[in-house]
Structures are given as structure tokens and as C-alpha cells.
Amino acid sequence: MKKEDVYKKLTDAVVSGDEKLSTATAHDAISMELDAYECIQQGLNKGMQIVSDLYEQRKVFVPQILRSARAMNMAVEILKPHLEVDSKSSGTVVLGVVEGDIHDIGKNLVKLLCEAAGYTVVDLGKSVTKDAFVASIKESSPQVVGMSSLMTTSMVGMPDVIAAVREVDGNIKIIIGGGAVSQSYADTIGADGYADDAAKAVKLIGKLVGA
Amino acid sequence: MILLSSGYHNKVLRVDLTKGRTRIEHTDERFYKVFLGGAGMGAKILLDEVPSHVDPFQPANKVVFATGPFQSTRIPGSAKWSLISKSPMTHTFGDSAAGASFGPSLRGCGLDAIVVEGRSPSPVYLWIEDGTVELRDASALWGLETFDTIDAMKSDTSKKASVAAIGPAGERLVRFACVVVDKHSYAGRSGIGAVLGSKKFKGIALSGSATPSFFDGGALDDIRKDITRTMARSDRGKELRAWGTPGGFATYNALDNTPKKNWDGSSWTEEGKEMETPHYNEALNVKPKACISCPLACHRHVSFEHPSYGVDGPGPEYETLAMLGANCLVREVRAVAKANDLCNRYGMDTISAGSAIALAMEAYEKGWFPPHVIGDLHIDWGDPAIVLHLIDLIGKREGIGSIMAEGAATLGATLGKEGYAVHVRGLDVPGHDPRLSYSLSVNYATGTRGACHYRGCPEETEIGGFLLPEYGVTKKPRFFEVEDKTRLAVIHQNFGAIMGSAVLCAFMFVEGEASISRYLDALNAMTGWGWSFEDLSRCGERIYNFQRLVNIRDGKGPAYDVLPKKLLTPAPDGARMGKAPPFDDMMQECYKLRGWTKEGYPTREMLASVGIEPSLYEDHFDLATMKEVIK
Numbered sequence: 043m044k045k046e047d048v049y050k051k052l053t054d055a056v057v058s059g060d061e062k063l064s065t066a067t068a069h070d071a072i073s074m075e076l077d078a079y080e081c082i083q084q085g086l087n088k089g090m091q092i093v094s095d096l097y098e099q100r101k102v103f104v105p106q107i108l109r110s111a112r113a114m115n116m117a118v119e120i121l122k123p124h125l126e127v128d129s130k131s132s133g134t135v136v137l138g139v140v141e142g143d144i145h146d147i148g149k150n151l152v153k154l155l156c157e158a159a160g161y162t163v164v165d166l167g168k169s170v171t172k173d174a175f176v177a178s179i180k181e182s183s184p185q186v187v188g189m190s191s192l193m194t195t196s197m198v199g200m201p202d203v204i205a206a207v208r209e210v211d212g213n214i215k216i217i218i219g220g221g222a223v224s225q226s227y228a229d230t231i232g233a234d235g236y237a238d239d240a241a242k243a244v245k246l247i248g249k250l251v252g253a
Numbered sequence: 254m255i256l257l258s259s260g261y262h263n264k265v266l267r268v269d270l271t272k273g274r275t276r277i278e279h280t281d282e283r284f285y286k287v288f289l290g291g292a293g294m295g296a297k298i299l300l301d302e303v304p305s306h307v308d309p310f311q312p313a314n315k316v317v318f319a320t321g322p323f324q325s326t327r328i329p330g331s332a333k334w335s336l337i338s339k340s341p342m343t344h345t346f347g348d349s350a351a352g353a354s355f356g357p358s359l360r361g362c363g364l365d366a367i368v369v370e371g372r373s374p375s376p377v378y379l380w381i382e383d384g385t386v387e388l389r390d391a392s393a394l395w396g397l398e399t400f401d402t403i404d405a406m407k408s409d410t411s412k413k414a415s416v417a418a419i420g421p422a423g424e425r426l427v428r429f430a431c432v433v434v435d436k437h438s439y440a441g442r443s444g445i446g447a448v449l450g451s452k453k454f455k456g457i458a459l460s461g462s463a464t465p466s467f468f469d470g471g472a473l474d475d476i477r478k479d480i481t482r483t484m485a486r487s488d489r490g491k492e493l494r495a496w497g498t499p500g501g502f503a504t505y506n507a508l509d510n511t512p513k514k515n516w517d518g519s520s521w522t523e524e525g526k527e528m529e530t531p532h533y534n535e536a537l538n539v540k541p542k543a544c545i546s547c548p549l550a551c552h553r554h555v556s557f558e559h560p561s562y563g564v565d566g567p568g569p570e571y572e573t574l575a576m577l578g579a580n581c582l583v584r585e586v587r588a589v590a591k592a593n594d595l596c597n598r599y600g601m602d603t604i605s606a607g608s609a610i611a612l613a614m615e616a617y618e619k620g621w622f623p624p625h626v627i628g629d630l631h632i633d634w635g636d637p638a639i640v641l642h643l644i645d646l647i648g649k650r651e652g653i654g655s656i657m658a659e660g661a662a663t664l665g666a667t668l669g670k671e672g673y674a675v676h677v678r679g680l681d682v683p684g685h686d687p688r689l690s691y692s693l694s695v696n697y698a699t700g701t702r703g704a705c706h707y708r709g710c711p712e713e714t715e716i717g718g719f720l721l722p723e724y725g726v727t728k729k730p731r732f733f734e735v736e737d738k739t740r741l742a743v744i745h746q747n748f749g750a751i752m753g754s755a756v757l758c759a760f761m762f763v764e765g766e767a768s769i770s771r772y773l774d775a776l777n778a779m780t781g782w783g784w785s786f787e788d789l790s791r792c793g794e795r796i797y798n799f800q801r802l803v804n805i806r807d808g809k810g811p812a813y814d815v816l817p818k819k820l821l822t823p824a825p826d827g828a829r830m831g832k833a834p835p836f837d838d839m840m841q842e843c844y845k846l847r848g849w850t851k852e853g854y855p856t857r858e859m860l861a862s863v864g865i866e867p868s869l870y871e872d873h874f875d876l877a878t879m880k881e882v883i884k
Contacts (some may be wrong), residue, residue, distance in 0.1 A: 069482065124545075
């Protein structure tokens with residue numbers, strides 16, 4: 043099997059939400075001594091992007107996304123110990139879904155990819171209050187805070203969080219994502235960046251922390 | 254005429270540091286069929302080339318970095334490689350194995366082994382890229398801690414290089430100095446890092462992708478896939494990934510398998526709670542880390558902040574929790590993680606460091622230290638700060654650290670308390686108690702590298718129920734029963750000799766539930782030898798006995814088949830209350846099972862029966878007098 047075939051198999055496993063296939067293929071990849079990071083990026087992540095696109099086009103729905111995320115997660119768990127992680131953390135990222143919103147699939151993907159890229163991630167979970175964000179940044183002094191929101195009803199809370207974060211530490215970069223928001227919304231509320239998928243979010247974080 | 258063996262490169266690199274020259278030497282199939290590789294190969298080189306009068310730190314001592322047949326196969330467990338030399342701890346055969354990706358990289362350079370000889374006038378390291386060999390100046394690296402050394406060697410050579418290096422402990426000849434590989438694996442035991450230090454040899458960086466020709470590459474591929482898949486499904490394997498070797502601590506401690514208070518303590522379950530998983534994982538923020546091509550990923554990467562104990566690096570294994578934690582009565586897992594990190598960076602074995610520190614604590618409590626030696630130090634049981642301080646003193650060889658750097662056995666002898674240092678042949682006993690697993694008593698006493706829980710891991714059968722059906726070990730025996738325990742030790746030692754020479758990680762079998770037969774299929778697919786299990790088993794017995802010959806030749810024979818008194822003294826309470834193995838009887842049984850004389854010496858016939866013909870030793874060793882042949 044060529045490495046491109048392995049990547050493709052990983053992609054297919056995520057798209058079809060087949061965790062048996064994704065884990066077996068991850069083990070094959072290790073046994074072939076393929077680069078674990080490439081397997082995540084070229085294989086699993088690509089699959090997740092396809093699923094995200096299908097979701098946007100309303101061709102798949104949340105249960106499928108969840109199955110795909112699970113298939114991806116389980117394969118990542120197998121590949122992670124083989125990642126060439128720099129023993130120094132590249133930085134700390136605080137993540138949370140804003141208050142009133144419980145859609146955390148995207149946020150979980152960002153978390154996975156951030157960890158794979160060597161960041162320390164503090165995951166506050168879903169429906170996170172402004173105070174919880176503030177308490178967390180006081181405790182863990184992150185370089186980046188990421189907020190997400192899938193619903194227009196919850197995205198309106200973002201400016202408040204941004205103001206509170208800036209008050210604690212003006213140097214912290216704040217990025218937003220999720221179905222409800224956009225680059226122009228990010229510009230409007232004074233966020234430092236926006237990304238429309240998890241892979242772009244990690245690249246954005248890298249740019250913001252100068253890694 | 255050279256008979257090339259499939260599955261090997263049939264090439265060994267000789268590095269003469271005195272002259273600064275390297276050359277390639279050819280090996281062949283007849284040699285590999287007898288000694289397999291790794292620790293088997295190393296024993297042969299020691300018997301032939303390092304006479305008994307040579308001190309481990311003299312230039313005439315040699316260090317062998319050896320692979321076995323498995324290192325080019327990507328089969329799980331094949332990341333391992335063996336490091337062999339005359340040990341500064343035992344003054345005879347010493348070996349240690351590490352993983353990461355160094356073994357496969359060595360093979361990738363088109364070599365089966367590297368033999369480092371002589372002594373360089375100034376610090377050097379070795380860089381091999383595919384077939385190109387270069388000795389480079391290491392003056393700028395001398396004095397650097399291990400992780401910085403590895404980073405520096407990588408940036409000087411290639412980001413893709415696999416690096417094995419020593420740290421300040423090796424340079425300062427701390428007798429239990431180790432070799433650190435790729436910042437997450439260690440050839441810890443036997444003190445060979447110090448031998449490299451004596452040679453002014455900082456380490457080796459390797460990069461290459463050569464593979465030898467295989468007898469049946471297609472079949473080998475199928476077997477590899479089969480082994481990987483079986484192992485990936487193993488429940489014990491999944492547990493190992495989740496908890497690593499620290500997962501054993503709770504059980505081991507509750508059973509008083511874990512040493513406490515320099516082996517005098519018992520019943521420490523409450524005190525040991527912090528070290529147990531899942532607390533270990535939570536407190537240290539654990540991530541699993543794997544050697545190349547391993548589906549199990551038992552290594553731990555930890556990262557946490559703490560005013561005195563912050564660590565970002567490899568986490569402590571079970572042995573370290575036992576030796577630097579429980580055996581010193583230290584309860585705080587973060588402190589043990591810090592102690593582990595310090596040892597890693599100085600480049601020293603945590604088992605022997607823990608043993609020396611525990612003895613120092615006992616000596617301090619009992620007032621054995623002359624006041625001028627101890628100064629204003631307070632070496633109290635359970636004090637994490639003093640443990641860290643002593644590691645520093647050892648690593649720098651300052652003050653009392655200078656004596657402790659000679660190892661617990663020498664520390665005990667210096668204090669006139671020889672019997673209180675817990676070692677066999679000079680190598681400290683690791684964190685498994687023979688008063689619980691009786692088989693360990695024989696296993697330790699006749700260990701060819703000294704007390705070892707891995708070149709023979711019968712405790713895994715007694716405690717964990719690890720079975721070896723091919724060897725007839727089909728059920729977990731009962732604790733404290735004597736019957737069959739000696740035989741269990743002998744079987745495990747023979748199996749351990751295969752692991753050390755093949756070279757394979759025993760966790761594949763102990764935790765990954767891999768089958769020995771399947772690995773034998775792989776060996777046959779590589780080499781075309783067509784070995785039966787009996788052939789393999791005989792090979793293990795052969796290598797073990799050959800290492801024993803080196804022990805005897807070096808004056809470390811049967812007279813050293815003893816256990817420290819502490820390990821034969823029953824505990825007043827706890828899980829093994831009142832129990833101790835009937836050691837003398839078991840040793841007699843061991844000699845009998847081995848086919849040795851009742852004094853513990855192998856005979857000519859016995860040796861021939863396992864394939865050690867007189868021609869393999871008689872130029873260097875006289876079986877009639879059990880002495881070296883002086884030419």
C-alpha cells in the first residue's frame with residue numbers, strides 16, 4: 043500500500059464515519075512508519091473537511107458529523123503518540139462555545155488539531171459564560187482565546203467576552219468561528235481573526251502567536 | 254568464506270577512538286545462527302576481546318551498539334536495540350536496551366552493529382548517514398545535559414536523525430550513567446553511559462533507509478500486518494497505552510511487590526495513593542508516546558507547572574515511582590516526576606539512583622555517616638527536596654554525591670554496611686520483591702547482568718498472569734508456592750536472552766498478547782533458517798549460558814549467586830507477611846535444571862548440548878580451571 047492510499051483510506055473512513063476502518067488504517071500507518079502528522083492532515087482532516095462541506099450543503103446532518111468526528115478522534119488517539127511533538131508547548135489556547143450555545147463539534151475539532159500541532163489546550167466546553175472565560179485566562183495565561191457559535195442568538199454575546207478578555211490582558215489574541223459568524227463579523231466586533239474550518243483555525247493561531 | 258545471512262546486513266562498524274579510524278568488518282550466517290544479535294553478539298565480543306583484567310573505564314573496554322534480526326522489519330517491538338559492555342557496576346557482562354527509533358535507524362545505515370573501542374584524546378561523536386561515517390568533534394557538546402545534547406546533535410546533522418547520547422553523569426563516570434535516545438527512551442541499566450564517558454564519546458546520530466534482503470519479504474509483510482492487528486486489539490495493550498507502566502503501581506504496592514524504605518517497609522498503600530493511576534495521569538497531564546512502529550505507546554510525556562517540580566518531558570515509569578518514590582518513602586508524584594527529569598538530563602539510571610539514595614537515607618537515620626562526610630545535610634526519609642539535591646550532587650559528583658556516584662554497593666561498603674545495599678553482582682535490585690514472587694529470587698541471583706526484572710520477568714507471570722504457552726507456562730502459579738518457581742525463572746531467563754538478542758521489546762508479549770510462535774514465523778521469513786520453537790528456545794538457553802561464561806571468566810561466577818539479606822527477611826505485616834523464598838533449595842534446583850554442576854558451573858557436555866562448542870570459547874576460556882586463557 044502506498045502512503046497516498048493510506049491517506050485516502052483514512053479520509054474515506056472519516057467521511058463514512060467508520061471507526062473500525064479509521065483505527066485499523068491508523069495502525070497500518072504506524073506499522074508503515076508513515077508520518078503521523080501527515081496522516082492526520084492529509085487523511086483524517088481532509089475527511090472532516092469533506093463532511094463539513096456536505097453538512098453546509100445540507101447533504102449530511104449532525105448524527106453523521108458526530109460519527110465522523112468519532113472515527114477521526116479514535117484514529118487521532120492512535121496516531122498521537124507518534125507525533126513529533128516538540129517537548130516545549132507551542133503556546134496555550136483557551137477554547138469555548140459561547141453562552142447559550144451547545145454546538146461543540148467544530149470547537150472539538152479545533153482542539154484536536156491544536157493539540158496535534160503542539161499547543162496546550164484549555165477546553166472550557168460549551169455554553170461558556172463571560173466570567174468563565176475570564177477566570178480561565180487568569181489561571182492559564184493563554185496566547186489565544188477561541189470562541190465559537192453556531193447560532194445568531196448566541197453570537198451576540200461575543201463582543202462582551204472580547205471586552206472582558208482585553209481588560210485582563212490586552213495582548214491575548216482572540217479568534218472566532220462557527221456557522222453563525224464570518225470574517226466581517228469578526229472585523230466588526232474587533233476579534234483578531236476568523237476561520238471557517240478547524241485546519242484554518244490552527245494555521246491562524248500559528249500566525250497570531252508567531253510560530 | 255563468508256556466508257551471507259538473509260535478514261541481516263552482515264556488517265559491523267568498528268570505531269577505533271584512539272586512532273580516530275573506522276572500518277567495516279563482515280559477519281556471517283554461522284555467527285548469527287549461534288548468537289542471533291544484540292546481547293548475544295555482545296557477549297561473544299566481550300569474551301573474545303575484553304579480557305578479565307581490563308577495568309571497565311580502561312580504553313581496552315569496548316561498547317557494542319547492536320541490533321538483532323528484527324530491526325529492519327517494522328514489526329511491533331522492533332524499535333529496540335542493545336547496548337553491551339563490561340559494566341562499571343558489575344565488572345563483567347553488562348547490557349541494556351532502549352527503543353525510540355535508534356535500532357531501525359542503525360539498520361537503516363546498512364549495519365548490524367557498531368563497536369566503539371579505545372579512547373579519544375578529545376570529545377567526539379559519531380555521525381552516520383546511510384553509508385557515510387564521520388567522527389566529529391564534540392568539544393562544544395561536552396558538559397551539556399542529555400536533551401540539549403540530542404537537540405544540538407540533531408541540528409548539527411539532520412532533523413531526521415535518531416540520536417543516542419550521554420549527559421554530564423556519563424562524562425563524570427557516575428557508575429550508573431545511562432544513554433538517552435531521542436529524548437524519550439533510555440539504555441538505563443548497567444552504567445554503560447559512564448564507559449562511553451571514559452572514552453570521551455558523546456554519542457551517535459544516525460540516518461538511513463537501507464534494508465537487508467529478506468528470505469521471503471512477502472510472507473514477512475503478511476506476518477507483520479497480522480501481528481500489528483492482533484496487538485492493536487489487545488485489551489491489555491489498550492490499558493498499557495492508557496496508563497503506561499505506572500498503571501502497575503497500585504497493584505504492585507498493595508501486594509508489597511514495590512519496595513519501601515530501602516526494602517524494609519511494607520503496608521504503604523495509603524501513602525502511595527498519589528502515585529497511582531488515574532491520579533498520576535491527572536497530576537502530571539500525561540500524553541502517551543510511542544517508539545517507532547509500536548501500537549502500544551507505553552512511554553509517558555508529562556507537562557505541568559509547579560513552583561519546585563515543574564516538568565515538561567518524559568514521565569516516570571513504574572520502576573522510577575518505586576525506586577525514587579516508595580523506596581525513599583517519597584509520596585508526591587510530581588516530586589518523583591521532577592527527580593526522574595533530573596536523572597534523565599544528567600543521564601543516569603533512576604533505579605540505581607533510587608537505590609543509592611534509599612541507602613543514604615537509611616544510613617542517615619541510623620547514624621552511619623561520619624559527621625564530616627554528611628556536613629549539614631539532612632537526608633530524611635520521604636523528603637522530596639533532599640532527593641532532588643542528592644541527584645544534583647551525584648550528577649555533579651560533589652560532596653557525598655561523589656561516593657553515591659559509585660553506586661549503592663560501594664556506598665554500603667564504604668560505610669562498612671555492605672549487607673544493606675540491595676544489589677546482585679553490583680547491580681541494584683529493581684522494584685519487584687522476590688519475597689512476593691519467589692521465582693525472582695533465582696532470577697535475580699543468576700542474572701547475567703546482575704539483578705534484573707526484565708532479562709527474565711517471571712514476576713509478570715506470578716503477578717500479572719503472563720503466560721508462555723510455547724514454553725509450557727499455561728497457568729498463573731500461586732504466590733508463595735515453591736513448586737515450579739525455579740523452572741519459571743529459568744524459562745524466563747532463556748526467553749529474556751532471546752528478547753535481548755533478537756532484539757525485541759518484551760512488552761509486546763507481556764502486554765500486547767503477541768505470540769512467540771508468530772514472531773518465530775517472522776524470523777524464519779527474514780532469514781530462511783526454518784527454525785522450530787525448540788531451535789529458538791535452545792538459542793535463548795545458549796546465549797544465557799554464554800553470558801554466564803563471561804561472568805565466570807570475569808570472576809563473577811557462582812560465588813556471586815547470592816541475594817542480599819534484606820530480600821530473604823520476612824515482613825512483619827502486609828501482603829507478604831512472614832514470607833520469604835527458600836533460597837538455598839531453589840538455587841540447588843536451579844543449578845540442576847540448568848545442567849550445571851552443583852557448584853553452579855556449566856560443563857562441556859551441557860554447553861555442547863545447547864550449541865556452545867568448545868571452539869566458541871576455548872581460545873579465551875578454560876573450562877577445566879574456569880579461568881581465562883592467558884596468551
